[in-house]
Amino acid sequence: MSISTFLRKKFLKSLFFPSHNRGKALPKNFIKLLEEDPGCWDLPELPELGSPSASFGLIKQSQDNFAEIFNMNSCWFGVNGASGLIQSAILSIAKPGDYILIPRNIHICVIKICLVANIVPIFFDLEFSEVTGQYLPIKREWLNNILDNNLIKYEKIAGIVLVNPHYQGYSSEIGPLVELCHLKKIPVLVDEAHGSYFLFCEGIGLPVSAVRAKADLVVHSLHKSLNGLTQTAILWHHGDIIENDTIARNINLLQTTSPSSLLLASCEESIQDWLENDNLKKYKMRITEARFIFEELTRREIPLIKTDDPLKIILNTGAYGIDGFSADEFFYKHGFIAELPEIMSLTFCLGFSKQKDFIEIFVNLWKKLLTDIKPNKILKPIKPPFQSIQIPEIPPAECLLRNSCKVTLMESIGKISADIICPYPPGIPLVIPGERIKKDMVEWLIEQRIIKQDLLDFYINVLIT
Numbered sequence: 001m002s003i004s005t006f007l008r009k010k011f012l013k014s015l016f017f018p019s020h021n022r023g024k025a026l027p028k029n030f031i032k033l034l035e036e037d038p039g040c041w042d043l044p045e046l047p048e049l050g051s052p053s054a055s056f057g058l059i060k061q062s063q064d065n066f067a068e069i070f071n072m073n074s075c076w077f078g079v080n081g082a083s084g085l086i087q088s089a090i091l092s093i094a095k096p097g098d099y100i101l102i103p104r105n106i107h108i109c110v111i112k113i114c115l116v117a118n119i120v121p122i123f124f125d126l127e128f129s130e131v132t133g134q135y136l137p138i139k140r141e142w143l144n145n146i147l148d149n150n151l152i153k154y155e156k157i158a159g160i161v162l163v164n165p166h167y168q169g170y171s172s173e174i175g176p177l178v179e180l181c182h183l184k185k186i187p188v189l190v191d192e193a194h195g196s197y198f199l200f201c202e203g204i205g206l207p208v209s210a211v212r213a214k215a216d217l218v219v220h221s222l223h224k225s226l227n228g229l230t231q232t233a234i235l236w237h238h239g240d241i242i243e244n245d246t247i248a249r250n251i252n253l254l255q256t257t258s259p260s261s262l263l264l265a266s267c268e269e270s271i272q273d274w275l276e277n278d279n280l281k282k283y284k285m286r287i288t289e290a291r292f293i294f295e296e297l298t299r300r301e302i303p304l305i306k307t308d309d310p311l312k313i314i315l316n317t318g319a320y321g322i323d324g325f326s327a328d329e330f331f332y333k334h335g336f337i338a339e340l341p342e343i344m345s346l347t348f349c350l351g352f353s354k355q356k357d358f359i360e361i362f363v364n365l366w367k368k369l370l371t372d373i374k375p376n377k378i379l380k381p382i383k384p385p386f387q388s389i390q391i392p393e394i395p396p397a398e399c400l401l402r403n404s405c406k407v408t409l410m411e412s413i414g415k416i417s418a419d420i421i422c423p424y425p426p427g428i429p430l431v432i433p434g435e436r437i438k439k440d441m442v443e444w445l446i447e448q449r450i451i452k453q454d455l456l457d458f459y460i461n462v463l464i465t
């Protein structure tokens with residue numbers, strides 16, 4: 001089967017990213033563009049258009065318009081996902097040799113840019129739920145304790161990255177966290193990949209966006225949490241700690257020389273769509289409907305986990321001794337395609353289109369799942385064995401230059417990793433280059449079956465010392 005044939009495959013329910021639900025919730029103007037004259041929209045960087053980092057053209061005008069609406073200094077569209085813009089943002093905060101503070105649930109794109117730019121990540125741990133096996137949102141006191149830790153050498157910290165909301169939708173009160181970092185004179189980048197729509201949908205009990213909280217830099221993934229095409233994103237800049245020109249330069253540095261005009265139009269239309277009153281009313285209705293779905297499923301005794309994002313429906317499979325990976329296979333087989341399986345849960349993304357029949361199908365499949373899958377009575381999440389603060393023993397970038405060899409996971413114990421171990425989704429690294437692989441880490445990986453692969457057959461590169 002060709003790729004293009006597969007792209008037309010129909011599923012019973014597509015409950016994954018991108019959130020436009022296979023076109024149903026794309027902005028009307030954008031649908032018109034796609035339909036009218038297929039392919040005509042694929043243009044090079046003509047002078048009238050420009051590009052995200054250019055100082056002229058329609059793209060610049062559109063970016064300036066959105067920045068003004070939200071009282072930001074500037075913003076830039078991105079065509080290499082939130083990943084690309086997060087990486088440009090990090091280069092705008094830290095120089096080679098600098099340290100950045102990052103939480104343990106950081107996205108892999110941050111580690112990749114640290115590797116190529118010789119920036120050293122300092123990990124800080126997060127609170128963990130023994131019930132769901134998921135990280136919990138950061139509270140101000142928690143961050144304060146982290147920032148007061150003696151291992152943190154302030155003179156070398158160039159900035160902090162906060163992930164808010166988490167993949168599953170847990171959200172901190174972001175304002176006090178930004179304020180605390182600013183009190184300590186630490187620039188803040190918020191990876192708000194999963195929370196773009198919070199900025200547009202205010203006054204209905206959603207978390208406050210980091211754009212409103214005046215973080216220095218905020219990145220939105222427009223395909224995960226707005227109705228843009230895959231790879232669309234936006235970076236927002238506020239304040240005077242980081243210079244505008246530095247960011248534009250770093251966007252230019254990492255961006256392709258041929259940014260897709262279609263993706264750039266999708267960035268613009270997905271944001272514009274949420275600025276129009278009638279559309280906003282419709283989206284607010286979707287959020288009300290999502291809350292109703294949660295309540296109704298709970299009323300029908302389906303075990304769900306509540307987070308701060310109503311569009312994420314998280315099935316607590318662990319409550320019935322079923323791991324999220326087996327549940328994912330079951331739902332996939334029935335055409336009900338989820339976004340994120342984890343040890344204790346399975347997350348479905350409702351997206352922005354109307355979810356007809358969701359409740360009935362879900363309830364029926366859940367009942368069938370309970371009869372089809374044997375529960376595992378000893379299923380229990382174990383906290384990953386991370387320390388409160390962890391600094392790689394060797395700067396990750398240095399590991400790229402040193403000789404390494406491939407060994408089995410068991411043989412890697414006690415050695416320094418030259419690889420990233422990272423299940424996807426959610427794309428959160430468990431081990432990065434420069435970290436020593438400890439016995440408790442390997443035992444935890446095996447115990448929690450985090451890597452969906454035969455672990456006895458799993459190889460990893462370690463440094464030859």
Ligand SMILES: Cc1ncc(COP(=O)(O)O)c(C=O)c1O
Nearest residue numbers: 080081082083107191193221427
């Ligand atoms: C928290 C977080 N940040 C950033 C990204 C990267 O987003 P993108 O896929 O748009 O590059 C992801 C992707 O899963 C993510 O979960």
